Amino acid sequence: MNKTVAIVLAAGKSERLGGELPKPFLSIHGRELYQYSLQMFDQHPQIDSIILVVPQQFLSTEKAKNKSDKINLIVGGKTRFESVKNALDHLEKSVENVIIHDAARPFITKKLIDNCLKNLLKNKALSCAIESTDTLVVKDAKGNADSYPDRSKTMRIQTPQAFRLDLLKKAYSLAIKESKTDFTDDGSLIHYYGLAPLSLVPGSEQNIKITYASDLLLAELILNELIPIASVREMKK
Ligand code: CTP
Numbered sequence: 005m006n007k008t009v010a011i012v013l014a015a016g017k018s019e020r021l022g023g024e025l026p027k028p029f030l031s032i033h034g035r036e037l038y039q040y041s042l043q044m045f046d047q048h049p050q051i052d053s054i055i056l057v058v059p060q061q062f063l064s065t066e067k068a069k070n071k072s073d074k075i076n077l078i079v080g081g082k083t084r085f086e087s088v089k090n091a092l093d094h095l096e097k098s099v100e101n102v103i104i105h106d107a108a109r110p111f112i113t114k115k116l117i118d119n120c121l122k123n124l125l126k127n128k129a130l131s132c133a134i135e136s137t138d139t140l141v142v143k144d145a146k147g148n149a150d151s152y153p154d155r156s157k158t159m160r161i162q163t164p165q166a167f168r169l170d171l172l173k174k175a176y177s178l179a180i181k182e183s184k185t186d187f188t189d190d191g192s193l194i195h196y197y198g199l200a201p202l203s204l205v206p207g208s209e210q211n212i213k214i215t216y217a218s219d220l221l222l223a224e225l226i227l228n229e230l231i232p233i234a235s236v237r238e239m240k241k
């Protein structure tokens with residue numbers, strides 16, 4: 005069977021949120037934020053192992069908390085790109101598929117993971133994406149509106165994103181060769197090098213990314229079941 009590894013990214017600095025702790029380590033409802041998505045991958049029967057990427061200063065404390073054989077912890081880098089690269093460097097040769105997820109999105113569901121893995125049987129690269137309800141605009145250097153893409157042709161990219169490992173590794177080595185490492189996600193990296201079509205899998209409106217303080221309030225409402233969502237029901241089963 006194809007070996008599949010999940011990479012959960014929790015090594016960012018949370019500069020937009022601010023505060024003392026990086027967002028994956030904030031406790032909501034008695035659990036650190038990263039634990040929500042980690043649990044979904046840990047419980048998923050098709051995920052063989054997980055790499056949790058954390059900042060250096062959290063390595064020993066988080067290692068002590070995550071003793072499952074399925075979970076390995078490593079230290080991230082200065083950018084998201086470097087954090088993913090560090091994880092890829094830790095993978096064994098037998099790994100065929102990787103599914104990458106931002107720990108900042110706690111409400112991933114089993115169904116989203118299922119859909120990604122199913123799609124990966126047919127495609128080599130994919131990303132979850134949702135329709136945009138807002139009109140999107142491209143801005144110019146002065147911050148004024150430059151052009152309006154047709155909303156019906158745009159989507160908002162989320163994680164998880166999944167890839168055949170050989171393809172993703174090739175994209176990373178091309179990017180490193182030309183020192184182009186400012187990609188904010190892995191789907192855009194694959195697209196930039198045109199290595200394979202990037203399939204767009206339906207994401208979920210509830211798969212929110214914690215970026216600002218208001219997102220933490222929203223997460224609290226979700227966990228208090230004031231906004232009912234599938235992943236919370238799954239967690240409480
Ligand atoms: N991430 C990471 N390593 C980095 C930067 C980001 O592992 N060097 C992770 C974050 O922890 C987060 C995900 O990538 O789970 C998406 O990044 P983002 O939401 O931008 O988080 P931060 O970079 O931490 O936040 P900010 O951009 O506001 O500083």
Ligand code: MG
Nearest residue numbers: 016017018084
């Ligand atoms: Mg960031």
